[in-house]
Amino acid sequence: MCSTQLDLFSSDSQDNGKELNVKEKEAEKVTNSSENNVVLKPIKKSKDKPIAELTIEDKKIIDIELQIKEKETLNDQERNNYLNQVKEIASSCVKCVLSETRTKVVFSAGNPDSLIMLIGEGPGENEDKTGIPFVGRAGQLLDKILESAKISRENDLYIANVVKCRPPANRTPFEDEIDACSIYLKKQLELTNASIILLTGATAMKAILNSTSPISKVRGQWFEWNGKWVMPVFHPSYLLRNPSKEVGSPKWLMWQDIKKVKQKLDEIKG
Numbered sequence: 001m002c003s004t005q006l007d008l009f010s011s012d013s014q015d016n017g018k019e020l021n022v023k024e025k026e027a028e029k030v031t032n033s034s035e036n037n038v039v040l041k042p043i044k045k046s047k048d049k050p051i052a053e054l055t056i057e058d059k060k061i062i063d064i065e066l067q068i069k070e071k072e073t074l075n076d077q078e079r080n081n082y083l084n085q086v087k088e089i090a091s092s093c094v095k096c097v098l099s100e101t102r103t104k105v106v107f108s109a110g111n112p113d114s115l116i117m118l119i120g121e122g123p124g125e126n127e128d129k130t131g132i133p134f135v136g137r138a139g140q141l142l143d144k145i146l147e148s149a150k151i152s153r154e155n156d157l158y159i160a161n162v163v164k165c166r167p168p169a170n171r172t173p174f175e176d177e178i179d180a181c182s183i184y185l186k187k188q189l190e191l192t193n194a195s196i197i198l199l200t201g202a203t204a205m206k207a208i209l210n211s212t213s214p215i216s217k218v219r220g221q222w223f224e225w226n227g228k229w230v231m232p233v234f235h236p237s238y239l240l241r242n243p244s245k246e247v248g249s250p251k252w253l254m255w256q257d258i259k260k261v262k263q264k265l266d267e268i269k270g
């Protein structure tokens, strides 16, 4: 069993689907994951901050964490109740500057009891208007990819983003914004039922795996963390910019990856 840990904090976020600068060391760390050589930083907790730095939202989340700690186990209903409370806190969040320009907070979509959680970078224009993640052209392409692998977006998937508010002009979220929003993603990871985590694009991969390796090098590989299977995949917006379906093209590679995901899903379902 791999001892990989996730890091919800990244240092220099990158644009979805763009090739990143290769840091040889980082690339080596990630591509050697199958040999259990990946050493990733632990998730930073909001309560690790000095109390004076905690926001109202941080304190509310800590209160939920304390309530959860008091219970030995959570049943599905309790888990979903806590997740809804976290969503409620995020819905009026002003922890970072993205709150000043957003229309709607985009917390999640899909089934929190599903076995797959898909994590993207942040809302775009359509998502900001509707409050639903992955509803623009990239979202429509994602739907097609899932359908082709017989994965149901409604039943088999829970969708979240690294940041819940749209960055102006769809810029890549800054480190302090990802940092501020990480308490929500952390809770989503803890309070959903997913055994499979898909990281769509470089920002999600950076936020979770703390790696700046090119997504093209690590996509399609499984990482194991706390009994969950994590796979970086291309962001659908990158596939929109690269429409070729030739063998070896990004779309073709995505198809190979989604087939692996479907296979893993079927294995887990038994």
Ligand code: SF4
Residues within 6 Å of the ligand: 090, 093, 094, 095, 096, 097, 098, 099, 105, 163, 164, 165, 177, 180, 181
């Ligand atoms: S992006 Fe996240 S931390 Fe920033 S205001 Fe929106 S919900 Fe809050």
